[in-house]
Amino acid sequence: MIAELDKLIDLQKTDTNLRRLKRLLDTAEERRAEIEQEFEQHASSIREIQGRRDTLNAKRADLERQIAESKVYLERADRNLKHSQNQKEYETAMRDLDTGQKQIAGFETQVVEIMEELEGVEKELGERSDEIATLDAKRDAAMKEFEAAIKVDKTEFDKLSKHRAGAFATLPARLASIYDRMAQRSRDGIAVAEVINGSCTACYVLLRPQVQLNVKKGDEIITCENCTRILYMPKRDEASA
Ligand SMILES: [Zn+2]
Numbered sequence: 712m713i714a715e716l717d718k719l720i721d722l723q724k725t726d727t728n729l730r731r732l733k734r735l736l737d738t739a740e741e742r743r744a745e746i747e748q749e750f751e752q753h754a755s756s757i758r759e760i761q762g763r764r765d766t767l768n769a770k771r772a773d774l775e776r777q778i779a780e781s782k783v784y785l786e787r788a789d790r791n792l793k794h795s796q797n798q799k800e801y802e803t804a805m806r807d808l809d810t811g812q813k814q815i816a817g818f819e820t821q822v823v824e825i826m827e828e829l830e831g832v833e834k835e836l837g838e839r840s841d842e843i844a845t846l847d848a849k850r851d852a853a854m855k856e857f858e859a860a861i862k863v864d865k866t867e868f869d870k871l872s873k874h875r876a877g878a879f880a881t882l883p884a885r886l887a888s889i890y891d892r893m894a895q896r897s898r899d900g901i902a903v904a905e906v907i908n909g910s911c912t913a914c915y916v917l918l919r920p921q922v923q924l925n926v927k928k929g930d931e932i933i934t935c936e937n938c939t940r941i942l943y944m945p946k947r948d949e950a951s952a
Contacts (some may be wrong), residue, residue: 713930718882719890720943723903725875730900732868739861746857750850757836757843764832771825778818785811839858884933904940914938 788807795801832921836843879887893902897945909923916937918926925941926933933942 715883715886716929716932717887717944718878719903722878722890723901725871725878726894726900729868729871729875732864735864736868743857746853750846753842753846760832760835764836765826765828767825767829767832771822774818774822778815781811781814781818853905902940904935904942904946906942911935911938911940911942913940
C-alpha cells in the first residue's frame with residue numbers, strides 16, 4: 712500500500728476520533744447538568760418528605776401547647792366550681808368546664824390524626840434511609856468519575872490534535888487539500904472510507920469488481936465512483952485483528 716494512503720487512513724482515523732472527542736467535550740456541560748439534576752430530583756423528593764414530617768411535628772407541638780393551655784383553663788374552672796358562692800357562679804364554672812373538656816377532646820382527636828400521618832411519613836423516610844444516607848457520597852462519586860472521564864477525553868483530544876497536525880503536514884499538498892475538502896463537505900467528516908464486502912462504507916454503494924481489485928492492490932489512490940471518497944481495504948492481518 713502506498714505510503715500516502717497509509718497516511719490518509721491514519722488521518723481519517725485520527726479525525727474520526729477527534730470528532731467523537733469534540734462531541735463529548737462540547738456536551739460536557741450538558742451531561743454534567745444531567746447528572747446533577749438526577750441527584751437533585753432524589754434530594755428534593757427526600758426534602759419534600761422531610762418537610763412534611765417537620766410540618767406535622769410543628770402542628771403536633773402546637774396542639775400539645777393548646778391542650779396544656781386548655782388544662783389550665785379547666786383547672787381554674789374546676790376551682791371556681793368548688794368555690795362557687797351562688798347559682799350564677801356555679802353555672803359559669805360548669806359551662807367553662809364543659810367548654811374546656813370539649814376543646815381538649817377536639818385537640819386530642821387532631822393529635823391522633825397527626826400521629827397517624829406522621830407514622831406514614833416516618834415509614835416513607837425509613838424505607839429510603841439507605842438512599843438518604845448515601846445520596847451525597849454517591850453524587851460526589853458520580854461527579855468525580857465524570858470529571859475524571861472529561862479530563863481523559865481532553866488529554867486524548869490534545870494528544871490527537873498534535874498528532875493530526877503532524878500527520879497532515881507530511882501529506883502532499885494536493886492530497887491534503889482533497890482530504891480537507893471532502894472531510895468538510897460530508898456531514899460525518901469522512902473523506903477516506905473503508906471497503907467492506909465490496910461496498911464503500913461511506914455511501915454503501917457496491918463497487919465494480921475492477922474498482923474493488925484496484926482498492927485491494929492499494930498501490931494508488933482510488934476514489935468511490937459514487938461519493939468520490941478515497942477508498943481503502945485493510946490488509947488481511949489488520950482486517951482479522
Ligand atoms: Zn462511496
